[in-house]
Amino acid sequence: MEIAFILSLEHETLPLAELKAVLKAEKVPYSIKNRFKGLIVIDIPDEYLAKDHSKNILNRLSFTHEVFQVLLTCEEEKLTQEVQKYAWKEIINDEFAVRIKKRGKSSTNTLELEKKIGSIINEQTEYKYSVNLEKPSVLIRIVLLDGKVFLGKTILKISKKHFYDLKPHKRPFFYPGSMSPKLARCMVNLTMIRSKEKLLDPFCGTGGILIEAGVIGAQVVGTDIDPKMVKGTRENLEHCHINNSMVFQADVRTLKLPYKIDAVATDPPYGISASTRGEESHKLCGEALLSLENVIKEGGRICMATPHYMEIKEFLKGTKFKIIEQHHIRMHKSLTRVISVMVKT
Ligand SMILES: C[S@@+](CC[C@H](N)C(=O)[O-])C[C@H]1O[C@@H](n2cnc3c(N)ncnc32)[C@H](O)[C@@H]1O
Structure with missing residues (x-):
């Protein structure tokens, strides 16, 4: 057919x-x-x-x-x-x-x-x-x-009502820099997660990615270094009736979980201040990938959003991750977002 x-x-x-x-x-x-x-x-x-x-x-x-x-x-x-x-x-x-x-x-x-x-x-x-x-x-x-x-x-x-109703500023907890629900859903889909499987966002922020994974039936695990974000994510998930979730405070670099995760979708901090040109967040992303290697199952996918000036391929040296595909989204003159999909081999 x-x-x-x-x-x-x-x-x-x-x-x-x-x-x-x-x-x-x-x-x-x-x-x-x-x-x-x-x-x-x-x-x-x-x-x-x-x-x-x-x-x-x-x-x-x-x-x-x-x-x-x-x-x-x-x-x-x-x-x-x-x-x-x-x-x-x-x-x-x-x-x-x-x-x-x-x-x-x-x-x-x-x-x-x-x-x-x-x-x-x-x-x-x-x-x-x-x-x-x-x-x-x-x-x-x-x-x-x-x-x-x-x-x-x-x-x-396909109804787009959900994406309009759940725009970041319409959720109970809002913080600038939240990702659009549509892109968040797309990133979740690119991980190939299935209903009932576990998806982790280790930089969960306001929980936008977790909401989209929860809506399609995944069990969601969210962590963030900032307790304010952890509380806010919990509120947002509750607002969206996503009960199958675990959200707690953790630094991604030392994250330990008692189970393996099926997929990761995440949007790390950009650190776009002119003085550092993202140097701090560059280091953080590299360390995050090393840490994620221990929590994700073999064959599990990571979908990560990074700015164009962050060379993600460099971070993968010495890890089991391999880039499958990359998509470029031009945000404005000086920022392009790169959506990378990686798999643990
Ligand atoms: C760009 S925001 C994520 C935005 C999120 N996608 C949303 O829609 O709200 C990045 C988040 O990473 C968190 N973060 C920064 N350093 C971290 C670390 N070392 N470990 C875990 N989370 C961290 C920040 O607190 C922030 O909430």
Whole structure:
């Protein structure tokens, strides 16, 4: 079965990397069929979509907007012809709507095309079900790429409400420098953590990363050197009803745990003061990785955010960690954030 993912255009590489990590973590066998800017089409065995839990799996994605089952693909000029030939009676079983998204330089009037396709489907189904633009039960999604069209039935629209409702300043405990919930979720996903596994953030701050890991069902372990942050993280986790958590004060450099951690997602302090140019935090990050080697299981992943001037590869010399991938996020003229994914070999 061909499934298409409408990806966010906010970042060049993170949306696809996140999707691949989630599919791999959840053991969904797949092969990539088509790849465009903002749209990726994969092939997965039919039974994977029949399972109800697959929606929960896909729901954890932060840089994907929508998932649809591909029904037809054609050149844009042949679209109406192909829609006329399609067996809509097998697909439309309730009120429906047609929605179009552009992911290329198409000059098509989308409103007109939506109406046109809607009326062809209506005709084909002998007006048994009406068009409902407000709350359709069946959503027919069309994506226009440069000259090419993907048409399908929406399986899942990923709600972004959670990310808006839980913006750092809306949580009970706020401290400047908190990471956006969307990026935090993406980092958690890049670790390939699964529900019930243990994820650690050893620089937990206000708990943003832990909240996102908790929401997708992981057991969360948070530590911070600052007792104020420990208290604040506890408050924030409670606010988000994340009970499966352990949060305590610890210096990452001497962190000891009575169990092994499955994954780490973390955002260490940057120390961007001009005088030190991050020298202190540079040393701290190196020592943190050495310490984390003892708490994470073999094959466990670390996803870490660092500023561009911190050479993370240097820290890995002599450790069992290997960099798998890196993503660059330009924050402003003088700061690029680097998201590195490492694995303990
Ligand atoms: C950039 S903040 C983390 C922000 C967090 N991601 C959030 O969304 O709130 C870094 C945190 O590292 C903590 N920290 C600094 N040095 C530490 C150390 N040696 N061990 C543990 N935590 C430390 C600071 O107290 C701070 O809360």
